[in-house]
Amino acid sequence: MAAAVLLGCAAIALGPxxxxxxxxxxxxxxxxxxxxAGAFFWLLALLAASLLWSMWVQLSGREDAALLPLGAAAAVLLxxLCRFACFKMLKKADEGLASLSKDGRSPLSLRRTAYxxxxxxxxxxxxxxxxxxLADSAGPGTVGIHGDSPYFFITSxxxxxxxxxLHTFWGIIFFDACERRRAGGLGLVVGSxxxxxxxxxxxxxxxxxxxxxxxxxxxxxxWAFSTAGGSFHNVLKCLSCKxx
Numbered sequence: 001m002a003a004a005v006l007l008g009c010a011a012i013a014l015g016p017x018x019x020x021x022x023x024x025x026x027x028x029x030x031x032x033x034x035x036x037a038g039a040f041f042w043l044l045a046l047l048a049a050s051l052l053w054s055m056w057v058q059l060s061g062r063e064d065a066a067l068l069p070l071g072a073a074a075a076v077l078l079x080x081l082c083r084f085a086c087f088k089m090l091k092k093a094d095e096g097l098a099s100l101s102k103d104g105r106s107p108l109s110l111r112r113t114a115y116x117x118x119x120x121x122x123x124x125x126x127x128x129x130x131x132x133x134l135a136d137s138a139g140p141g142t143v144g145i146h147g148d149s150p151y152f153f154i155t156s157x158x159x160x161x162x163x164x165x166l167h168t169f170w171g172i173i174f175f176d177a178c179e180r181r182r183a184g185g186l187g188l189v190v191g192s193x194x195x196x197x198x199x200x201x202x203x204x205x206x207x208x209x210x211x212x213x214x215x216x217x218x219x220x221x222x223w224a225f226s227t228a229g230g231s232f233h234n235v236l237k238c239l240s241c242k243x244x
Contacts, residue, residue: 035117069201080189083117083171084174114171129156170192173185176227
């Protein structure tokens with residue numbers, strides 16, 4: 001039973017991300033480099049947040065649970081700062097690739113790098129979120145035996161896959177806002193990221209956290225789809241396998 005829970009939760013949490021990597025990234029070496037670069041910048045944000053938390057604990061001599069929301073907000077802001085740094089680096093790399101090509105065009109586009117960068121942020125964030133939970137799901141023990149929610153593992157898996165998708169959508173919207181110098185788009189990305197992080201503090205009241213996060217994921221996905229130039233007409237054309 002424990003093995004079934006482990007495999008099921010892992011498939012829910014990381015299956016969509018693995019499918020996206022295999023179908024859209026794995027075949028192109030340049031996109032794999034962008035994927036690794038995005039993961040590196042997220043790890044920089046994690047390192048900065050960890051150092052900031054350690055310094056605060058050492059200086060104040062406190063490690064209260066009441067400080068966790070403040071630490072989470074700082075971690076979110078550091079992630080978005082590193083996302084901006086990733087954008088600047090990829091922008092420079094894109095200009096360099098364009099100058100080396102014969103036709104003056106880069107083999108990568110802003111939308112593709114934004115998508116892959118956001119996906120890498122989501123994958124590494126999801127891995128750090130779910131790894132310990134998956135290890136616990138392997139047993140021994142039965143979740144909920146002492147009156148806790150028996151839906152802890154499955155809810156955590158769905159929260160992780162929502163986080164992966166949200167980071168992917170945020171990457172697309174964030175890069176587009178940076179390119180077009182739209183402060184409103186940047187503010188909405190940071191605000192929705194802070195909101196998502198704050199909603200997780202409602203756990204184990206999962207109805208109040210998972211539901212709004214899934215709705216936010218759907219809305220953000222539609223926003224990212226529109227930002228990337230998608231339309232309902234294109235979706236119908238794709239489903240009907242008709243070209244231009």
